[in-house]
Amino acid sequence: MSELNEADRYLLEQIRGGSSEGWSQFVDRFEGRLLSFARSNARNRSDAEDLVQETLISFLRALPNFRGDAGFETYLFTILRRKIIDAGRGRGVHVCLLQDVLNSRRADDSNASDARMAAPDPTASWYARRDEQREQRKRALAAALREVVDHYKQSGNFRDLQVVEMIFYSQLRNKDIAEIAGTSHNHVALLKHRCLARLQELVGADVPVSDDGPTDDLVSAIWQEQRLSCLKRSTLGAYLLGTLDEPWRQYAAFHLDRLGCSFCRANLDDLRARDAEDRQALRRRIMESTVGFLSRT
Numbered sequence: 001m002s003e004l005n006e007a008d009r010y011l012l013e014q015i016r017g018g019s020s021e022g023w024s025q026f027v028d029r030f031e032g033r034l035l036s037f038a039r040s041n042a043r044n045r046s047d048a049e050d051l052v053q054e055t056l057i058s059f060l061r062a063l064p065n066f067r068g069d070a071g072f073e074t075y076l077f078t079i080l081r082r083k084i085i086d087a088g089r090g091r092g093v094h095v096c097l098l099q100d101v102l103n104s105r106r107a108d109d110s111n112a113s114d115a116r117m118a119a120p121d122p123t124a125s126w127y128a129r130r131d132e133q134r135e136q137r138k139r140a141l142a143a144a145l146r147e148v149v150d151h152y153k154q155s156g157n158f159r160d161l162q163v164v165e166m167i168f169y170s171q172l173r174n175k176d177i178a179e180i181a182g183t184s185h186n187h188v189a190l191l192k193h194r195c196l197a198r199l200q201e202l203v204g205a206d207v208p209v210s211d212d213g214p215t216d217d218l219v220s221a222i223w224q225e226q227r228l229s230c231l232k233r234s235t236l237g238a239y240l241l242g243t244l245d246e247p248w249r250q251y252a253a254f255h256l257d258r259l260g261c262s263f264c265r266a267n268l269d270d271l272r273a274r275d276a277e278d279r280q281a282l283r284r285r286i287m288e289s290t291v292g293f294l295s296r297t
Helices: 006-016 020-039 045-061 072-088 098-117 124-155 158-168 174-181 185-203 217-226 233-241 246-258 262-293
Strands: none
Touching: 006 020, 020 045, 020 072, 020 262, 045 072, 072 217, 072 262, 124 158, 124 185, 124 217, 158 174, 158 185, 158 217, 158 246, 174 185, 233 246, 233 262, 246 262
16 A cells, blocks of 8 residues: 555565565465455456466566555555456456446446547647646545545544545445435535545645536546555454454444455455464464373373
8 A cells, every 4th residue: 555665675676686585475475365356356266366377477577667656465456456357358247345336337437438538639748748747636636535534544533434435436426325324415415525625625626526426537546546445454354353443343344345345355365364274284283292192091
């Protein structure tokens, strides 16, 4: 989610230097969660494994251009998600979670979006200016959105954070959000108004959104790319162990089971698998170390 820390940058330099040990550590760290994510979107395990392999190969090929502006996990999930989309073109989408609905709508709208971006006889400089302006807008919006999300997390206001996720990430309508969140239509509208006012203050420009409809696709895309409301791996571990405080537990359950964040669900599946492996290893050690104390009579 955030940029690389010092330990990750050291690992990155090892991999760039051709260290097989460094690459082995990297693969061991991310292979499980990538496979869990791929398996939830692929037709079978074999396809999922191929997607993970292709993702890791693409990561190595992209190393010269990887600047570390995003964490390893975010970068890898971005590559994998694109490969899943490419592999799944033409297949039906099973819609059950809020994120599934959003991704399905994006796929349906992709051709129309391409058509809208077309311009009569654009020049190379026109493309350059457009891309630079879009990148500047993305950076400003990403920083503003992160501040808004962090405010709700730090204040412990997870109920409103759920509403904000559904407004800006899932792009649901106010009445649908009110029904899911168990709150009033007016509360959703007021929260949207306050968030937009704060975002516009931070960005210095309007954030496109209708009074009772979806936000700008760019806002939702930034939310997903930056994984603004995703749960830390340590938080997912605490959720798995049942040690989260109740407000955090309720929010984590919403984020995982109602919003359907595929990134966090993949991480949780990986943690479950590793926990099972650790328990099996512990059982083997216990049996090996205690069998000699069994009565021989």
